[in-house]
Amino acid sequence: MKKRSIGSISTRVSSGITPLRSNLDFWTNGTIPWLKTEQLGERLIFETNERITEKALQETGIKVNPADTLSIAMYGEGKTRGNVSLLKRPMTTNQACCNIVLDKNKAAPEFVYYCLKNQYANLRRLSSGVRKNLNSGDIKGFEISIPDSLSEQTKIANILCSLDAKIELNNQINAELEAMAKLLYDYWFVQFDFPMTAAQAASLGRPDLEGKPYKSSGGKMVQNPTLNRQIPEGWTVETLQQLTSVIRRGVSPKYVEYGGISVLNQKCIRNQSIQFDDARRHGCELEQTHERLLQYLDVVVNSTGVGTLGRVAFVKRLVDVKTTVDSHVTIVRANQSLVSPTYLAWSMLRLQPVIEAAAVGSTGQVELSKTYLEKLNLVVPDVEIRKRFTEFAAPVIQATACKEQENEELTQLRDWLLPMLMNGQVTVGESTK
Structure with a gap:
């Protein structure tokens, strides 16, 4: 392993440029992918949320980065600054991104990506100025340890890539399973086209309609005055308070490094799932029967703060049997x-x-009222349809929980291997048969 600067193994290290937002010619019907720092952090980026026009390229001198360019967030708050991704298609970036076009005769892009991930803390220490931003000059001079052999670089990167690829596959499987469950939920409980039961078909004098979509096949609908819309006959509308045994905030934790119980905070609830890696420890034990200890299928709702208030997830599994939430999160059981x-x-x-739209209070101090949650109205289907939905959704929940747990274990293995591979403590030999 030799120490080399990013500039010595690159053909270009430079920041992007942002075209004027006021010039619609730069943004209307754009065809060239345009990346902002908010997207950085994933290992591979294939697509962007915005596009610019050819005119923007010509008049601003923006460079289109080739595929396999590394991009680092130079500006950004908190953990976003220093995030690095590998751009897998030609694209442009804004001025807050430092783009590294590697000399592929000297460095393998995936290897350098993992080097930068391993040196994340050191990279962030280059931040300067009042806002603690990075700059492309310092990044260009940043040194990493790198083997001379491209083959050795590739072998090391392939080990880590295989772990990340499995994590990404698990995420994709979970996304598809959850999308399928959401689609069924909408089909049955929003459009009311659940499978008609034998009794419902018989009440219409049409036994042949059993199993057919309820509303589309002429199932009986009645006007509900609470919702001011029609719902299937036999269904009711109840408030969340009427349907729950618990609606309450969590504990005010006394944080400790070890012992105690696990406490979820608002950072743990994102993308409608629970991320246990951001959990902390609460120094006081709670009895096993305490209602603030989370149970399987409890719903957790972020209840304070701009940008986080209103995020919802439910408990598919628990890393620690005794887990609760802090006072900024509401438990709904x-x-x-x-x-x-x-x-x-x-x-x-x-x-x-x-x-999310129910926030009250001044900017930065918004709160979600317990009363608001209690008064939320839910359509309650008949027992048979609820049972059928549970039978469909239960295996989805179990499968996604297993994939999430597997990803945690793969992430731990990758993060354990990463520094040792990068520092040469573990070497990659030729495979034998």
């Missing part, structure tokens, strides 16, 4: 004698946009 926890959990996910 179904009364199982009145409603299926599975149905309530998916209903709350669908209500997230409504809850």
Whole structure:
């Protein structure tokens, strides 16, 4: 391993440029991918959220980066600054991105990516100025340890890539499973085209309609005055308070490094799932029967703060049996004698946009009222349809929970191997048969 600067193994290290937003000619019907720092952090980026026009390129001198360019966030708050990604297609970036076009005769892009990930803390220490930003000059001079042999670089990167690829595959599988469950939920409980039961078909004098989409096949609908819309006959509308046994905030934790119990905070709840890696420890034990200890299928709702308030997730698994939430998160627990926890959990996910809009208070101090949650209205299907949905969703929840746990284990293995491979403590030999 030799120490080499990023500039010595690159053909270009430079920041992007942002075309004027006021010039619509730069943005209308754009065809060239345009990347902002907000997207950086994923290992590979294939697509961007915005596009610019050819005119923007010509008049601003913006450079299109080739595929396999590394991009680092120079500006940004908190953990976003220093995020690095590998751009897998030609694209442009804004001025807050430092783009590294490597000399592929000297460095393998994936290897350098993992080197920078391993040196993340040191890279961030280059930050300067009042806002602690990075600059392309310092990044160009940043040194990494790198083997002379491209073959050795590639072998090291391939080990880490294989772990990341499995993590990404698991995420993709989970996304598809959850999308399937959400689609079924909307089909059954929003459009009301659940499979008609034998009794419902018989009540219409049409036994041949059993299993057909309820509303589309002429199922009986009645006007509900609370929602001011029609719902299937036999279904009711109840408030969240009527359907739950618990709606309450979590504890005010006394944080400790070790011992105690696990506490989830608002950072743990994002993308409608629970991320346990951001959990902390609370120094006081709670009895196993304490209602603030999370249970399977409990719903958790972020309840304070701009940007985080209203995020919803539900408990598919627990890393620690004794886990609670802090006082900025609300626990919502179904009364199982009145409603299926599975149905309530998916209903709350669908209500997230409504809850996000319910903030009250001054900027930066917004709160989600318990009373607001209690008064939320939910359509409650008949027992048979709730049972069918639970039978469909239960295997989805179990499968996604298993993939999440597997990803945690793969991430731990990757993060354990990463520094040792980068520092030469572990070497990669030729495979033998």
